[in-house]
Amino acid sequence: MQYDNLDPLYKILCLALIFLVPLAPAWGLYKIAPEDKFLANGTFSGFKINATGSAAIYIVLFAAAYWHTDDILKDIDTVHVLKAQNGRLLAHRPWTIQYKLKLMTADSSHEIDPLEYDSIVKQNSIVCTPGALHVGDDAKTFSFYVEDGDAILKNDPIESQIVINGYSTSMVPVPRNPSNVDTTDRVITIKPIICMRAINKPAANYTKANRILTAKDGSIKPPPPVTAHLVARADSN
């Protein structure tokens, strides 16, 4: 494993803590039982040991920690490496495109009751491209993710769309050079708020054109891409 150039002072501090911390319980045991009831004798790394009391306790703990010093240092290094990798991943994570959906009443005078959002905006009835769509807890905030948010910031538009079954399908184009960009959290908020208007008399002025198209007018194979002379009549609602 390749280790980064880690701060040696940090390592020294960790080692100091490891070897000094056992002094605390040793001191405590000395206060509790100052009599020489604990004994430690033998050899340790070529040194002859003959200690009693709290000193013996400390030496035993020191010896136990000493043989694991290398493993401890490796773990410290691993944590540093993982932290650095995590930082790099966060710096290159996908961007979030976010917008609010606002449902209006039939006369477009005001927003519908907030309690109605949950019943209308159900994640299983909504399709959004590109990518997966996340609906916020308020059932109004929509988010999707793009890999290269930098492309958006460089004026490359991304078109997304939202489909609510039984209702309308809407294109939600991301504007060029969006104004609300959070580079820390990598969130681009689209403005203005997207509004949906409820029509209680659907297509009241709908123009049916001259005739109704039937299956005979349709084709299994699409016609060549030639612009038609027949253009559907435009009407306002």
Place this chain on the structure above:
Amino acid sequence: MVVFAVLIAGNAGATNLRGQIVHNVNGQYSPLSGTRVDLVTWNGTAWVTYSYAVTGADGFYYFMNFPPGLKFLLLVAGHYYPPQSITILALPANSYQDMPVISL
């Protein structure tokens, strides 16, 4: 059933399309709900699905905020309509470009 249309405030140049799918039973037309309508466009080599909508209880489908100038066909129940492609017009805000009724 309440039907929703979409407006994007300040988004000039976006057109709304609408149309109706009906079912012919003994000469009587009734709206066909839950029917998928694909809007297909030419990408230079083939017709591909650009978007889709599903009809409501009234048989209507809506495509909102689509770019004017886009040439398209509608794909419904395996058939392409109309006989030739249509161009999305540039219309005033909050207005609709109406598609012919399609009877299945």
